[in-house]
Amino acid sequence: MAVFTVTDSLKQLIGQKEPPVVFKVEEGAIQRYAQAVGDKNPQHSDVEWAANSKWGRVMAPPGFMGWPISTGFNLFKLFEKLMKAGAPMGLLDGGVEYDFLAPIGAGDILVAEIMVAGIEGRETKMGPTMVTTLQSTYTNQRGAVVLVVRNTFLNF
C-alpha cells in the first residue's frame, strides 16, 4: 500500500477549464428525475400544481443539476484524458458539495463551466488512490450564478 503519486502530466490538467456546455432545463427531465429518486413534491412533477405555486412552473429539485453529465458534458471523456495522463482505471464517486444560490426551473437555459480544481494522491482501502475535485459553475439566462458544485472522484 502506498500513496498515489500525482505525475507532472496530471498536474498540468489542474485549473484547466473544459469548453462550456449550454443546455435547456426541460420539464420532462425534471419530472423523470423526481420520479427516479422518489421525490413526491408536486413542485417537481405536477404541472398544474406548479403553475399555481409561488414559482409558477415546475422547479428542479436541488441536485437535479450538479452532476456534470446531466448537462450533456462528457465526463467519461474527461476521465479518459486523466487516465491517459496516469490516473488509475478504477473510478468511484467520492462525494459532492453544493452551494444552491438560486432556484432552477423548467425553461431555464444554463451555461455550465467545469474545471479540474484539484488532484491529490492518497492511500485508501482501495490502495493508492488519486482524488480529483471537479468544480462546476452554472449561470442562467439572466446572468445569475445559480449553482456551484464540487464533485470528488476516486481513481484507484
Added chain:
Amino acid sequence: MAKQIFYEDIQVGSEVTTLEKIATTRMLVQYAGASGDFNPLHYEEDFAKNLGVGRPIVHGLLKRAWLVNLMTDWIGQDGTLRKLSCRYRGMDYPRKMKGFEDPMDGDTWYCKGKVTKKNDADHTVECEIWVENSKGEKNTTGAATAILPSKAK
C-alpha cells in the same frame, strides 16, 4: 405533505423527519436513465465484480438525492435549501426484483438528520445528515444548511 415548520419550532438537537427508501435494481436503471449516469458499475454484474465491489452498487448520487429529498421534505415549500454536501464511505447493494413492481426482501434505507446549529441572523439551520441501512451502517454522511421561514416576520 407535512405541515410547514418554522425557525422558532426548531432547536439544536431537533431531529429531521426520517425518510425511508428502498433501492432496487429497477430503481438504479431508472436513475441511470434520468440522470445520464450509465456507469455499468450500477447494473452489470461482471463489471462490478471485476472492479472488486462484488456486485452492482447503489449510485452514490442516488443516496445524495435521497438526502436532498430528506431536507426538502422537512423544510417544506417555504424553506430554502442553501447547501448540501455528502461523502460516500461505503457500498450499498440494491434489492433485486421478484416482479415488475415488487422487490425481494432485503435492505431498507433510512435517511436521517439532526440540527447542529441555528443562526438567528438569517434564520438558517445547519444539520448533520446521513443514510443508514438496515444493518445500521452509515455509508453516506453529510451536512446541510437551510433557511426556514420565521413566525416573526
